[in-house]
Amino acid sequence: MNCRLRLHGRGRLFESAPVDECAQSLFRCLALQDSPKTVSAASLQVRELEEKLLDQTQEVDRLRSELGATDLEKHLEILVSENERLKQELSACQASIRDAPPPPCGDCPHSQDAAALRSELSQREDAAQEQERRLAEVERGLEEKAGRVAELSLRLEEACREREEVELQLGRRLRDCQQALSKQAALPPQVKYVTRTVEVESAQSQQALSEAKARNLALQEQLGVQRQLLRELEQQLHESQRTSSQLRTQILTYEGEMERVQGQLEAEVQNLEEEKNRVIEEAFIRAESEMKAVHENLAGVRMNLLTLQPALRTLTCDYNCLKRQVQDFPLMLEKAISEAKQEICQVISEVSSTNQELLRKYKREMNLRKKCHNELVRLRGNIRVFCRVRPVSQEELDAADAKNMVTFDPDDDAVLHLSNKGKVMAFELDKVFPPQATQEEVFLEVQSLIISCIDGFNVCIFAYGQTGSGKTYTMEGVAENPGINQRALRLLFTEVSDKAPDWDFHITVSMVEIYNETLRNLLGENPSEKLDIKMCPDGSGQLYVPGLMEFAVQSVDDINRVFDLGHMNRATACTNLNEHSSRSHALLIITVSGFNSSTGHRTSGKLNLVDLAGSERIAKSGAEGSRLREAQCINKSLSALGDVIHALRSKQAHIPSATPASPTCCRTP
Numbered sequence: 001m002n003c004r005l006r007l008h009g010r011g012r013l014f015e016s017a018p019v020d021e022c023a024q025s026l027f028r029c030l031a032l033q034d035s036p037k038t039v040s041a042a043s044l045q046v047r048e049l050e051e052k053l054l055d056q057t058q059e060v061d062r063l064r065s066e067l068g069a070t071d072l073e074k075h076l077e078i079l080v081s082e083n084e085r086l087k088q089e090l091s092a093c094q095a096s097i098r099d100a101p102p103p104p105c106g107d108c109p110h111s112q113d114a115a116a117l118r119s120e121l122s123q124r125e126d127a128a129q130e131q132e133r134r135l136a137e138v139e140r141g142l143e144e145k146a147g148r149v150a151e152l153s154l155r156l157e158e159a160c161r162e163r164e165e166v167e168l169q170l171g172r173r174l175r176d177c178q179q180a181l182s183k184q185a186a187l188p189p190q191v192k193y194v195t196r197t198v199e200v201e202s203a204q205s206q207q208a209l210s211e212a213k214a215r216n217l218a219l220q221e222q223l224g225v226q227r228q229l230l231r232e233l234e235q236q237l238h239e240s241q242r243t244s245s246q247l248r249t250q251i252l253t254y255e256g257e258m259e260r261v262q263g264q265l266e267a268e269v270q271n272l273e274e275e276k277n278r279v280i281e282e283a284f285i286r287a288e289s290e291m292k293a294v295h296e297n298l299a300g301v302r303m304n305l306l307t308l309q310p311a312l313r314t315l316t317c318d319y320n321c322l323k324r325q326v327q328d329f330p331l332m333l334e335k336a337i338s339e340a341k342q343e344i345c346q347v348i349s350e351v352s353s354t355n356q357e358l359l360r361k362y363k364r365e366m367n368l369r370k371k372c373h374n375e376l377v378r379l380r381g382n383i384r385v386f387c388r389v390r391p392v393s394q395e396e397l398d399a400a401d402a403k404n405m406v407t408f409d410p411d412d413d414a415v416l417h418l419s420n421k422g423k424v425m426a427f428e429l430d431k432v433f434p435p436q437a438t439q440e441e442v443f444l445e446v447q448s449l450i451i452s453c454i455d456g457f458n459v460c461i462f463a464y465g466q467t468g469s470g471k472t473y474t475m476e477g478v479a480e481n482p483g484i485n486q487r488a489l490r491l492l493f494t495e496v497s498d499k500a501p502d503w504d505f506h507i508t509v510s511m512v513e514i515y516n517e518t519l520r521n522l523l524g525e526n527p528s529e530k531l532d533i534k535m536c537p538d539g540s541g542q543l544y545v546p547g548l549m550e551f552a553v554q555s556v557d558d559i560n561r562v563f564d565l566g567h568m569n570r571a572t573a574c575t576n577l578n579e580h581s582s583r584s585h586a587l588l589i590i591t592v593s594g595f596n597s598s599t600g601h602r603t604s605g606k607l608n609l610v611d612l613a614g615s616e617r618i619a620k621s622g623a624e625g626s627r628l629r630e631a632q633c634i635n636k637s638l639s640a641l642g643d644v645i646h647a648l649r650s651k652q653a654h655i656p657s658a659t660p661a662s663p664t665c666c667r668t669p
């Protein structure tokens with residue numbers, strides 16, 4: 001049977017050849033180029049290649065993940081933080097070395113401190129070495145990682161090379177196959193003959209042909225699939241080549257980055273190392289210099305010790321002596337105490353006898369002083385009269401008939417000349433104070449009398465004269481320039497404070513006014529109440545005023561308070577104080593009582609300071625009625641006072657008892 005076969009292979013039509021021949025030629029062709037064995041071998045190679053590619057891709061992925069930017073950054077962060085920590089520890093180590101006290105000498109008392117500081121220094125050094133070791137380990141780890149990267153890069157390069165070789169082999173094979181196919185296609189068509197033969201041959205041949213056709217179809221399909229696979233493989237190859245080149249560039253970038261970071265780290269580590277060495281060196285230099293200073297100090301101390309040793313020996317000697325003395329001290333003390341007791345007893349008895357003698361002498365001196373004072377008073381006169389001429393007032397100067405009646409003797413301050421009706425009369429007094437005489441000068445003249453009150457004398461100072469002659473000015477004075485009253489009390493305070501503490505004085509003050517022969521208590525609660533003058537019931541012949549208020553005074557403030565009260569009471573009892581004061585006598589009675597605690601001696605003196613009423617001639621003044629009565633009372637009292645003073649001066653046996661109102665001063669023992 002002549003059977004013809006139409007075959008499509010590689011785009012060509014195989015036709016008109018007998019089936020067997022065709023099949024044989026096809027088999028030959030396939031045996032030469034595309035036999036199933038060859039195709040399966042190629043498939044195997046392609047699979048191997050695929051597996052290799054997969055391995056390479058995985059390896060690249062692993063490398064990528066290993067050298068990934070995140071990990072690299074993390075690694076870098078760890079390195080940087082480690083570096084920071086090392087820096088901090090190094091600075092702490094430097095600070096501790098710097099702050100550590102200078103290492104003292106082993107022989108000095110601070111040797112324990114020195115040992116402790118040394119051990120601390122060595123610990124710090126060990127810590128610094130430990131840090132260095134850890135830094136070296138980190139560097140080593142870094143180097144290992146870099147080596148591993150290099151190794152992986154090599155392996156990647158090797159895999160790429162192998163893949164290139166496989167690609168070359170495949171390319172060669174493909175080219176060979178294409179050449180064989182083109183050769184086969186170029187051969188003259190033999191199929192026609194085969195077909196005819198097959199047609200002539202039998203039905204068996206036709207079956208074989210159909211089988212061959214089926215196989216041919218299957219092979220063609222297989223070939224198409226293989227070609228498709230080959231194209232895909234080629235695409236994958238191109239893809240992997242591109243990926244590989246990208247990976248290479250990335251690896252190169254990472255390597256550059258790593259080199260840069262490594263360089264920075266090395267520089268940093270180098271700087272830190274240099275800094276550490278510098279600080280350690282400085283610390284050692286400082287420690288050495290301080291050690292040197294301490295050694296010098298120690299040498300000085302040793303020298304001092306050497307010089308102190310003799311002193312110590314002397315001190316020890318002294319100490320032993322003192323110790324012996326202390327041991328003997330109780331006996332010596334007992335002896336000394338008994339001796340001292342005897343001496344003290346003796347001295348006490350001597351002092352006591354001396355004291356007695358002194359007391360006796362003092363009493364004798366006091367009596368003598370009193371006698372002398374009395375004698376002096378007697379010689380100077382018991383009654384003294386001073387005359388004070390006040391300055392001429394402006395009114396008197398302006399008066400038409402004004403003329404000077406009084407003249408003074410410049411050589412004798414006890415004489416006053418008064419011209420009256422063409423006759424000049426001379427008056428002799430104890431002292432004459434001219435208009436320019438001050439309050440102080442007047443007071444100086446009477447102060448010895450005031451002091452005698454402290455010794456137990458009674459003194460009266462009267463201010464006598466006509467209205468407006470200056471009595472109140474002399475006795476009371478003005479606030480800025482006080483008179484005898486206030487000055488007397490101040491003087492008494494000074495004197496009694498000087499005599500303390502032997503003497504204890506008590507000073508009391510009373511103020512009395514005599515108006516129209518009526519006695520009034522100026523310090524009492526009821527100033528208009530009349531007081532009586534009575535004889536003392538003790539038979540002493542002294543007068544006293546029952547109910548007279550006495551105020552104890554101890555200071556100038558007390559005096560001012562008493563005077564203010566007296567003036568206030570005097571003012572409330574009258575309508576015109578100036579007129580009233582001119583026509584009444586004002587008495588300030590000061591009592592000074594003293595007690596000597598060592599002698600038991602007591603004194604009591606009284607000082608009467610009297611501002612008398614103005615003396616005027618009734619006929620000349622032309623007063624009538626109550627004025628006349630006032631003037632009569634004043635004249636009567638002044639006359640009685642004159643009688644008393646006259647009796648005292650003439651030392652009469654009987655002294656008339658009357659309200660004192662005459663000469664300026666009198667003093668009675």
Ligand SMILES: Nc1ncnc2c1ncn2[C@@H]1O[C@H](COP(=O)(O)OP(=O)(O)OP(=O)(O)O)[C@@H](O)[C@H]1O
Nearest residue numbers: 390391466467468469470471472473581582613614
């Ligand atoms: N020595 C003196 N220096 C300056 N002024 C004086 C002096 N003496 C008195 N005077 C003044 O003269 C005036 C009358 O004085 P003072 O009142 O003391 O007189 P008196 O004698 O007390 O009168 P009377 O009897 O009316 O009380 C007062 O203004 C007083 O200041």
